[in-house]
Amino acid sequence: MGISVNMPSGSTALALLPLAVLALGLMAYALVHLVRAPSAPYVPKWVWAVVILISVPWGALAYLLVRGRSQTVADTSGPALRAAPEPPASPVPAVRPRAADAVLVSTVGLTRDYGAGAGLFGVDLRVPEGAVYGLVGPNGAGKSTLLSILSGLRRADSGTIAVGVPRTSVAVCPDVPEFEPWLTAAEVVDLARQYVAPALGFDAVREALSSTGLNDVADRRVGAFSRGMTQRLGLAAALVGDPRLLLLDEPTAALDPAGRAEILDLVGGMRGRRTVVFSSHILADVQRVADTVGVLGAGRLLYQGSTRGLIDEHLQPTWSLRLTGPVERIADAFRAQPWVVRADLIDRDRIQLTADTVAHGERGIPSVLAASDAGLISCEPLAADLESAFLALTANSPAVPQILEMRR
Numbered sequence: 001m002g003i004s005v006n007m008p009s010g011s012t013a014l015a016l017l018p019l020a021v022l023a024l025g026l027m028a029y030a031l032v033h034l035v036r037a038p039s040a041p042y043v044p045k046w047v048w049a050v051v052i053l054i055s056v057p058w059g060a061l062a063y064l065l066v067r068g069r070s071q072t073v074a075d076t077s078g079p080a081l082r083a084a085p086e087p088p089a090s091p092v093p094a095v096r097p098r099a100a101d102a103v104l105v106s107t108v109g110l111t112r113d114y115g116a117g118a119g120l121f122g123v124d125l126r127v128p129e130g131a132v133y134g135l136v137g138p139n140g141a142g143k144s145t146l147l148s149i150l151s152g153l154r155r156a157d158s159g160t161i162a163v164g165v166p167r168t169s170v171a172v173c174p175d176v177p178e179f180e181p182w183l184t185a186a187e188v189v190d191l192a193r194q195y196v197a198p199a200l201g202f203d204a205v206r207e208a209l210s211s212t213g214l215n216d217v218a219d220r221r222v223g224a225f226s227r228g229m230t231q232r233l234g235l236a237a238a239l240v241g242d243p244r245l246l247l248l249d250e251p252t253a254a255l256d257p258a259g260r261a262e263i264l265d266l267v268g269g270m271r272g273r274r275t276v277v278f279s280s281h282i283l284a285d286v287q288r289v290a291d292t293v294g295v296l297g298a299g300r301l302l303y304q305g306s307t308r309g310l311i312d313e314h315l316q317p318t319w320s321l322r323l324t325g326p327v328e329r330i331a332d333a334f335r336a337q338p339w340v341v342r343a344d345l346i347d348r349d350r351i352q353l354t355a356d357t358v359a360h361g362e363r364g365i366p367s368v369l370a371a372s373d374a375g376l377i378s379c380e381p382l383a384a385d386l387e388s389a390f391l392a393l394t395a396n397s398p399a400v401p402q403i404l405e406m407r408r
């Protein structure tokens with residue numbers, strides 16, 4: 001049996017030429033797009049390349065349609081990572097940057113009343129430019145409400161807000177960032193880049209992924225990410241546009257201790273280069289990186305100022321010293337110091353020492369010991385941390401039940 005092939009006549013071939021050129025052009029366009037894209041949707045890039053090459057023009061059409069759809073859907077997650085570009089919800093419009101030592105974010109009498117005592121009441125926030133500002137408080141204290149009002153995602157009932165950078169320089173990362181599961185980490189961050197800083201190249205994506213420890217999983221689909229990895233991804237997407245103000249809601253909440261340490265180091269390293277406001281109910285985290293702290297309890301700002309100041313103002317810092325040598329004489333030497341509140345001999349080799357401030361204790365203890373014949377076995381702070389100061393500060397607060405809950 002013979003096979004007959006009908007070859008097109010000369011005029012038919014001429015008529016089909018534009019279609020062939022169109023198909024080849026489409027294929028070339030799809031291939032160029034594929035090569036330049038950080039990664040391909042659903043399957044590896046090489047699979048798409050084969051499909052485009054062997055099935056002209058349907059492979060190219062399929063690739064462009066699938067790519068277009070994944071980008072359109074992903075774009076809807078952009079605004080969640082970045083302050084929405086509409087005018088701010090604050091009663092006062094954003095203001096221009098001021099001097100280097102200026103306050104970058106301030107609010108006056110900020111109130112959002114949800115009823116039944118819940119919300120935010122008369123908050124006067126002052127965030128110094130370049131600070132790492134830790135917003136602490138128990139569950140329900142109003143941290144998320146304050147951050148979402150600052151980021152323009154929620155409205156205040158009353159009060160004013162002034163932010164010293166344009167809204168395009170403000171990035172927000174919610175406590176539970178959500179992304180389309182079929183996108184890769186690189187695609188998520190690249191979409192954020194295209195949305196907030198299209199002028200930056202793909203290097204910005206790599207840098208954001210690497211600074212959040214996601215380089216190795218850049219091409220993995222984010223649907224399979226753990227909560228901790230998703231939280232890092234949210235941070236990477238927030239960082240990609242190089243924001244001047246970063247608002248982070250509980251950035252370490254879902255991380256294991258090593259992951260927490262990494263993110264805290266990253267946040268601490270931003271001091272002076274960006275202004276960071278982050279909320280947390282883990283006081284040790286805040287003490288580790290925040291130079292400025294705001295304590296919220298039942299929607300009210302109970303303290304605002306330096307982290308060290310909070311400890312100094314609300315605690316009489318105490319250390320337990322285990323010593324060798326003439327311990328009684330050493331206790332007397334401590335009692336003679338103007339900064340020592342009390343020095344008690346509580347064992348043959350142990351002194352419990354209370355200083356008026358942490359700074360005096362930290363400087364004074366080594367110098368008294370150096371001037372005596374003492375040998376130091378151990379020096380343990382008993383109540384010189386942010387948690388103790390927080391509890392002392394809030395002892396008379398109406399938020400005490402919540403605060404005690406926070407310790408559990």
Ligand SMILES: Nc1ncnc2c1ncn2[C@@H]1O[C@H](COP(=O)(O)OP(=O)(O)OP(=O)(O)O)[C@@H](O)[C@H]1O
Nearest residue numbers: 114118119137138139140141142143144145146281
């Ligand atoms: N949209 C809302 N409508 C009514 N009440 C709300 C709303 N959002 C928050 N609240 C209430 O306002 C209070 C403050 O909530 P918010 O989420 O700001 O606190 P938070 O300090 O961030 O708490 P958490 O640490 O649990 O995230 C809570 O009592 C909460 O139940």
